Amino acid sequence: MDAPRGRWGLHWQAPSTMVAFFIFGVTMAVGHHLFYKRLEGKLVVGTSSDWDLEAFLHGQEWKIRFGTALAFLTQSLFAKAIDQAFQQTVWVAARNKAITVDGLDAMFSAGSSLLSFSKLEFLRKATLGALLGLLKWLIPLSALVTPATLTVIPWTSFSNSTKPVPAVNFSIIEPLYHFYESVREMDYGFLSNNGITPKLTRILSSAATSLQILPMKAIAPNSTYEMTFHGPSLRCSRPEPIIHEAIHLMVNSTYEVVYQWTPERFAQEMSWVAFAPTENIFQYVYLGLKGTIPLASNKTRVEFLKFARICILQGDSFDNQYLCEGVVGFDESNARNVTYEYMSTLKSADGSANYGRIWVWVNASTTYDCVLTDTEYSARFVYSESESMQRVDPGYNFTWTENDLYGSYFATAGALSNFLTGAIRSDSEGSLIVRQTRITESAIFGALNLKSEVGDSGPGLSSRVITPEIRALARGKTAGELIEELSRNFTLSLFSVDQVLSMNLTEAVVTVSSQANVYAYASRNLVITYAVTSALSLIAILVGLVSLLRNGVSHEIGFLAFLLTTRNPRLDNFTLDQSMGALPHSEKVKETKLRFGFIRGSNGNMMQPEWQSLKTSSGDDQGQTGPGRVGFGFENEVQPLIKGTAYL
Template sequence: MFASLLVAFLLALGHHLFYSHLAGRSSPGGSYDILGTTLSKQRFNTALGTAFAFMVKAFLTLAVAVAYAQQFWRCAKTATSKTRVSTLDTLFSSLHDFTSLFKMHIWFRYPLLFALTLIAWLLPLASIITPATLSVKASEALTTTMAKVPQFDFVSLNFNAGLTYSGNYSYMGPGNLVQRIATAVSVSGEISSIQAPALNSSWELDFYGPSLECNHVTGQERTDIWNNTFNYLNGYPNCYNSYGYISWAQSSYGQGPFLESAGLNTTLLDEALGFGIPGAVYIAAIPALFAHEVDMATHTLTSACAMTTVYRGWTSITNSTDDLPSPESAYFSDATLMKCELHNASYHAEFSYVDGVQKVDVTKGIRPDNSSIIPIEEVYGPQLDDWSQNSTCLTLNTNGTRCFFDPVVVGTLSYQSIAAAFNKLILGTITQVVKVPVSTLEIDSNIGTSVLLNTDELAFISEWHRDGSTESVRPSLQGIVQNGSFAGEFSGLASEGSTGFASQVRTGSRGPLGPAMETLFQNLTISLLSEQFLQPNYSSPFAPPAEVEVTFRPWDNVYVYATTTLWIAYGLAIFFTVVSIGLGLLSIARNGTGFNNDFSTIVRVGRTTTFSEKGNAHDPDAIGDDYPMVGRKSLSGVETAYKPAHARSLTQETIVDSGRSIRSSRASFDNGRERPLSDSRSRRRSPR
């Protein structure tokens, strides 16, 4: 019993270790050649697990069977005269005869044997449950390793257009690749597709890069800019250009959008960058100037020319205007004036790809001290390709000093190229130009194709309809149908969600202009990773590490192991087996020895037992199986004799068969040999 229990436990442990080894691993797709038969590896693993379960069940059942035998012989030896042979047959065969379980009238008298029988029959359930604890399901097989991914290296000249030499090397703007990416991002508003090392992978990058910080202009700076704008529009023919949108880069010429020349603001600043001062770009949105008619307190005139009438006689708003309405209240009170400054900032970017679908989460961190970027107009550098011919490095004005490479200067050039590419998308104007009898819309800015036109501050521009090549600015039919007094009459054309002429479904707003600008610039910066020609040259000492930690998440069929379920099943089976063994040990102690169910054991226990025959017309020699037993002592314990009153003892009669007398002798066994009894102990009886 103990040996069987120990073997069963070790097999259960082996089953657990085998499944634990498979858990989390990919389901194998190969096969084994076993004795000329091809067996898939997955089927082999399943078969091996089933074999473990079968062997555990077999040894546990063996232990219970041995314990049952001890209890059976205990009951058999203590049987009373009322015990029938059929009862012993039921008890003896219950482990292999399932129908015996339904003879409850017997089991009420032998509850311990019934319990052992139930345990023996229920143990196979463990062999059904435990193989099913290993299953296969589709799962992400996480693997983390070092791999190459797109990275930033701003200490590179790849971001710039070719710097031309004329005494020094002059900055010529952003490279074509940078400008192309900037244009694509401005139209989509999203980060460009970046090549990942796998369809399901993720990684993180920490780097420093250019960032844009936008804030509303306030105080004296705001007043100076509006004065600059007003002075330009204060007079004919400039007032015919009614600016609804103006964007310009900060420069050393002044803060306003118009360059002052000979005391007059005559030229719109159109440089993408201002050199020698912190990089910044201004955006002014002036809905009041963009209207067809400006209704003042005393005058109604077309476009910005109304300002000339209101302030007649004044050539500059800088003169005293205490007795006149403030331009802020009339034109600029609802205007938006923002300044976006270029800085160096830290970034933390998380890239995640699921089935090739890109997701990038970017967090902008702290800015280092003196983070403002000051664009550089010219740089020093070697004049010749051969360093040996330029050993004095005259361009550095230091005789005998070898030219050196300044990574800060190169990084600044890269930053300002990204900013210049972005500025080219938003600089310029959107103007209502008065031309009798109509006004036309002139868009001199790429922002018209940018998602920034969908922001809250610039939404008023989208309310005007561009009519073909003439670009006539008129209130649109769609607007009249949807919002005018005729809306009810044209409800069929103006229903919400209509696919007809006047659908009210519009592009969703991207929110305030400032955050939208910052996000778009950030998306441009991250999108630079999509261009392989802007990737680092890893032979450079300033390049980042070539590989980063990448987590691969390929979907795969992997094994899943329900450890708890297996050990609950095996644990219950082992527990009830231990209980059975305990009952078996108790029976052995009471029997004084151990028994098994061999034939020799049956003979040993009942070797002096006398059986009575049951009268049967068809088989007079048949032995009865349903008569009460009469007990008497034998050498081995209780000896039973089945002896009805009318029965003839097989040991004391001569059976006549076909006229012949057969003397029946009692047989005894001595050391395994059969020995006939003496004739003197037999009596001859005449047949009836």
């Protein structure tokens, strides 16, 4: 009876399984990437239930579940491919070297037990198998990284549309200015505000004391737009010599009213004097310019003393009919250029009302001629979420133009005149003395000079009055620059007054932002993780394929494989008292070295089954030509397998 022969050759199942698991793993990895890429940037949809069709298709929880499932499948497929390669590799190690039973047990169980890696013999004699086994254990760690590459983050989206936006209509002045309370020759002394309404006064006061532009009602939540428009502002410059002389004389007159005598020096103690010149002052400036009546004349001095007492210091009037005009209003149909009005004053003896000029003396030497000027503003209006209001970005741009003024521009100049007009000085002890002016409420106060030391009789104010905190408000700017800034902030603050806003004056591109939660995908982390995982799996498969070729047959690790490869009567006798396989295993058995190969008999001949005798050409086992048995045997009874040789 002919014995069955062992089959050489690779069965398709082992290599195809390795490759198939790898391909499916790569496919799942690509699918995971495409799934997350499709979600990237999309809105997170909330659902009322977690287990209906809507939740299944759109719910955030299900998106996370799908991603986790893809990550689990991907790592499982890669781990299975590596496991197939690992099985082929350990059989190569079992054939090449004799290994103790304990080492073989660790080697064949490394794919399912981490304790196997504590066996040094396994690591030393089956290093490649140990690496593949360890890789199989590490591959699932990729599932800790890849699902977390999809997160939910807050996102701001923007939509643009062109629509009408509110703009200050400077032809509407009624809420800000009462024309008939300021008509020339009717507003006497200091008993009124020259027609400026309390509302406009409050706006200026709020802008000055808060050091910022007042907010306005929002046209829409989270809206932003830019707008260019014209409005008033003061332009402060060093005056012409005749005006400088007039301001000088007015400060001197103020000092004289205070001390009731003409000072020997020029009012060094006065730190601030500001006023809006009247028609009479203009006339004397004209006459002084022409040389008709010098500014130093007694007639001029009397006029200036009256003005200083009534309009600057708010003292008792020499003449109860004396007029403090301030900035005089005019009808919007008679809009005119303030610079032109001033030039007309100098060219004729008729004089002219003050349509927008404020003269300032500051720090005992510096003078300013602040002129109401048409200004082109380019401002950005942004939404303040904390206030639910629209605010003007402080970084607005402006340009002074030569355009004529709108009829209502004078209202802002009048309010500024009321705010600035007055005097500030200090006494010999450094105490502050303020008459009428309200600049102490603004950053302008921080630009005034300090005395060099306490008790100093020179110009400036005491450091007890202007503290470092107040000084910091000026931000290193001059008084003239701060007056200009206040006038612009005041104009921009008019957007907070609904009564003077119109929606049909201009349009702008309005950008509305909205907050939402969207999916964010860190593709780089997922791609790198899967690229490394795929590369390591591919290397493992190549090692497994090479092991298959070296083995010449396809192996697996399972009960049937060990049943077929341990049919050795000597092993049966050696383990006779260990047939239960119960723990603990015998140390003698564990330390016995076995090897997988061609098994010889105990007498030096090849082991024979009862039904066949083996024939040799020379009478010893080295010339063996007949069929023999393959399996695990003791180190001294096993010889290496020869590929292609017929074995039982």
